[in-house]
Amino acid sequence: MSTQTTTRPSTGDGVDEAAPAVEVADLVKRYGRSTTPAVDGLSFAVRRGEVFGLLGPNGAGKTTTVGILTTRVRKTSGRATVAGIDVAGDPVGARAVLGVVPQRPNLDRSLDARGNLVWHAAYHGVPRAKRQALADELLERMGLLDKATTNPDELSGGQAQRLIIARGLMHAPQVLFLDEPSTGLDPQARLFVHDRVVELAASGVTVVLTTHDMDEAAKLADRVGIVDHGRLLALDSPSGLVAGLPGEATIDLVLTGADVATVQGRIKEVRGVAGVEDRSDELATQLRVRADGEAGAALAPVLGAVADAGATVSQVELGEPTLEDVFIDLTGRGLR
Amino acid sequence: MSAPTATRVGPGQGRAFLGVLGRDIAVTGKEFGTFISQVLMQPFFLLFVFGVVLGQLGYVTPGYAQLLLPGLLALNAFFVAVQATAIPLVIDFSYTKEIEDRLLAPLSTRLVAVEKIVFGASRGLFGSLVMIPVGYLVLGNVDWQLSGLPFSALLLVLGSLAGGAAGLVIGTLVSPRKINVVFALVITPLLFTGSTQFPFLQLENLRWFQVICALNPITYISEGLRGALTPSVPHLAWWVCLLALIAACGIFGAIGIQGFVRRALD
Numbered sequence: 269m270s271t272q273t274t275t276r277p278s279t280g281d282g283v284d285e286a287a288p289a290v291e292v293a294d295l296v297k298r299y300g301r302s303t304t305p306a307v308d309g310l311s312f313a314v315r316r317g318e319v320f321g322l323l324g325p326n327g328a329g330k331t332t333t334v335g336i337l338t339t340r341v342r343k344t345s346g347r348a349t350v351a352g353i354d355v356a357g358d359p360v361g362a363r364a365v366l367g368v369v370p371q372r373p374n375l376d377r378s379l380d381a382r383g384n385l386v387w388h389a390a391y392h393g394v395p396r397a398k399r400q401a402l403a404d405e406l407l408e409r410m411g412l413l414d415k416a417t418t419n420p421d422e423l424s425g426g427q428a429q430r431l432i433i434a435r436g437l438m439h440a441p442q443v444l445f446l447d448e449p450s451t452g453l454d455p456q457a458r459l460f461v462h463d464r465v466v467e468l469a470a471s472g473v474t475v476v477l478t479t480h481d482m483d484e485a486a487k488l489a490d491r492v493g494i495v496d497h498g499r500l501l502a503l504d505s506p507s508g509l510v511a512g513l514p515g516e517a518t519i520d521l522v523l524t525g526a527d528v529a530t531v532q533g534r535i536k537e538v539r540g541v542a543g544v545e546d547r548s549d550e551l552a553t554q555l556r557v558r559a560d561g562e563a564g565a566a567l568a569p570v571l572g573a574v575a576d577a578g579a580t581v582s583q584v585e586l587g588e589p590t591l592e593d594v595f596i597d598l599t600g601r602g603l604r
Numbered sequence: 605m606s607a608p609t610a611t612r613v614g615p616g617q618g619r620a621f622l623g624v625l626g627r628d629i630a631v632t633g634k635e636f637g638t639f640i641s642q643v644l645m646q647p648f649f650l651l652f653v654f655g656v657v658l659g660q661l662g663y664v665t666p667g668y669a670q671l672l673l674p675g676l677l678a679l680n681a682f683f684v685a686v687q688a689t690a691i692p693l694v695i696d697f698s699y700t701k702e703i704e705d706r707l708l709a710p711l712s713t714r715l716v717a718v719e720k721i722v723f724g725a726s727r728g729l730f731g732s733l734v735m736i737p738v739g740y741l742v743l744g745n746v747d748w749q750l751s752g753l754p755f756s757a758l759l760l761v762l763g764s765l766a767g768g769a770a771g772l773v774i775g776t777l778v779s780p781r782k783i784n785v786v787f788a789l790v791i792t793p794l795l796f797t798g799s800t801q802f803p804f805l806q807l808e809n810l811r812w813f814q815v816i817c818a819l820n821p822i823t824y825i826s827e828g829l830r831g832a833l834t835p836s837v838p839h840l841a842w843w844v845c846l847l848a849l850i851a852a853c854g855i856f857g858a859i860g861i862q863g864f865v866r867r868a869l870d
Contacts, residue, residue, distance in 0.1 A: 341869065341870040361710070363710045374701040376705060377702060378634075379631070391624055391711070392709060393619040393620060393623070393710070
């Protein structure tokens with residue numbers, strides 16, 4: 269641990285540099301006697317220095333996947349490596365090169381904020397002389413220097429989350445895993461955490477984050493893997509995923525007064541319409557029309573088709589497709 | 605980090621082990637006052653009431669306090685260790701998950717469990733040793749055979765380790781909702797069946813009770829200590845005590861470490 273004065277990742281010092289930061293192949297996890305696997309044949313690879321997002325609804329298998337990669341969950345079959353180290357074969361070696369920011373705060377409440385960082389460094393063999401300075405440096409970066417002697421119980425949710433990120437960085441991991449990093453944070457704290465993730469990526473740390481928030485995934489991740497029921501449904505950059513959808517623009521309509529199927533049929537016949545999705549709920553009949561080219565050009569003929577079907581439009585919204593549309597396209601249901 | 609292979613990254617497990625143990629010791633140091641009062645209260649009153657009060661009232665013979673003191677050393681070695689290991693683990697695994705950061709240290713999960721035993725044992729050993737000055741203060745004079753001290757130290761170390769291992773078993777098997785019941789149903793009987801307050805061999809007319817006492821590891825610490833320090837009191841042979849304590853360490857250790865790994869990994 270000779271290069272541990274900063275949080276630079278210690279790539280190259282005895283670690284297989286050609287290996288992907290994270291590699292998962294045919295990974296399966298079945299808990300106890302459960303018949304359906306939580307992770308069901310997942311495969312993906314994360315490049316060094318990349319911010320990789322695992323996007324999926326709650327219960328999709330994201331946390332289990334991160335649990336296996338961080339050596340806390342035992343895989344049923346398949347392969348999982350971090351920085352070229354097999355996490356099942358050499359969990360101790362893997363723990364030295366990865367950092368974890370768990371979904372639930374698990375700060376040590378017998379220690380103050382700085383103590384959490386300093387002792388974490390001790391567990392990881394950071395030389396005693398460097399621990400304090402490193403802790404102060406990270407506290408400052410996370411905007412927590414004035415909270416150094418505060419007990420974790422007295423920190424706000426956002427402060428605790430930042431302290432956990434700082435702790436995860438104390439041993440200069442090559443890969444940092446963030447499990448739902450901004451769930452439960454207020455918008456300001458969320459933004460701060462997002463900025464830190466961007467900063468980390470810029471400094472060369474590979475970041476793997478899970479989220480059920482499509483905006484977060486689109487904003488932070490270089491590439492996003494969409495998972496559901498423990499399977500990988502798609503993997504690309506956020507823009508690549510959206511570009512893969514039929515249509516370049518969306519028109520959302522709220523309707524009254526006609527049968528949805530009839531209206532859908534009429535709209536589909538309009539030139540320039542790539543698809544129509546029924547998004548109705550108990551409260552209202554809603555359709556999302558995907559149009560080639562600009563939404564404005566297709567709007568008039570679409571509204572005409574609705575009128576022809578005998579329905580009345582009460583609300584119109586134009587937009588661009590998002591990762592949520594990708595998810596609905598893949599699974600037929602919303603993320604939340 | 606200049607090791608040649610991908611698997612040899614980071615510090616040796618020994619340093620990680622010392623780091624985790626260091627944290628536990630530092631935390632104990634910070635709450636030393638609470639720790640010491642917790643450790644001393646019960647044995648102090650036992651010693652005072654049974655050794656001094658009942659002696660002065662003439663209900664117990666004057667030599668009784670000399671019989672009781674080694675038993676209280678044994679009791680503290682085991683109990684303080686059980687509590688130091690079991691209670692934090694029950695809370696950690698069920699609610700706070702505070703132990704997770706240590707489970708993610710570059711240290712095998714089994715060694716984290718061993719650290720818990722060693723730490724519990726070191727608290728137990730300390731709790732036992734502070735009873736010696738307390739004994740001198742309360743009883744005025746303590747009549748020990750000093751040549752027995754080295755073997756006594758060995759017995760106390762083994763007894764503390766057995767206590768730490770038993771604490772690991774309780775801490776990983778018991779849910780927090782049941783911890784009060786377990787302490788009432790396990791700790792209280794252990795307290796009174798450890799041959800702490802009486803010599804084991806003189807129970808021949810209460811055979812069923814003697815059999816129960818034989819199952820309590822504290823019996824072998826108490827009896828071994830009496831053999832070493834106050835040999836005039838009837839006591840079990842030293843090798844019986846030694847073997848029984850080694851066996852207790854082995855059995856509780858194996859079950860406890862297995863339970864710990866099961867709780868730590870999904």
